[in-house]
Amino acid sequence: MNKEQMTDAIVAAKTQLNLSWEKMGVDLNMSPVWLASACLGMNSAPAEKAAAISSYLGLGEEVTSALIAFPTKIWDQAVPTDPLIYRLYEVVGVYGETLKEVIQEKFGDGIMSAIDFSMEVDKIEDPKGDRVLLTLNGKFLPYKSW
Template sequence: MDKLAMTDAIVTAKIEQKLSWEKIGTDLGVSPVWLTSACLGMNSASPEIAKKIVDYLALSPEVATALEAYPTKVWDQQVPTDPLIYRLYEVVGVYGETLKEVIQEKFGDGIMSAIDFSMEVDKIEDPKGDRVLLTLNGKFLPYKSW
């Protein structure tokens, strides 16, 4: 089973069981954001977590094997057209250079890791319209001279 078939099986089970990523993550004791990424094929799961996911969703062992497989992190290089994904792309387009300047001013020459990394998505209720709070938490990795 490849990652695409794995994702299809997981998402189908999630929908049929009327579950949310938040509930699955909470019940399994893992970050819902990480869980979603693994189930969509962009991260690998340990054998223990893969087994928990397939047991929870009543899926086949082949799904667990696919969850454990190391992903090839490739995505469409065209500008996304989904409005939510496009807006995130727009944020990076508009504020990417600003973030780079501010991060490097505070930390020095380097990057934020997307490997030693966590992310949270929170809802902030507001009478003018609810707000989305994204927290990206990555280790700073300085460039080294040799």
């Protein structure tokens, strides 16, 4: 089973069981953001977490093995058309250079890791319209000279 087939099986089971990533994360004691990423094929899961996810969803060893497998992180290179994904793409397009300047001013020449990284998605209720709070927490990796 490849990652795409794994994702299809997981999403079908999630839908059939009427689950949310948040509920699954709580029940499995895993970050719902990390859990969704692994189940959508963009991260590998340690064996014990892969087995727990498969068991929870009533899926077999093929899904467990696919969850454990290292992903090839390739995504569509075209500008996304899904409105939510496009807006995140727009944020990086508009503020990417600003973020780079501010990060490098504070830390020096380097990057924010997407490997030593965590992310949270929170809802902030507001009478003017609920707010989305994204927290991206990555280790700073300075460029080295040799």
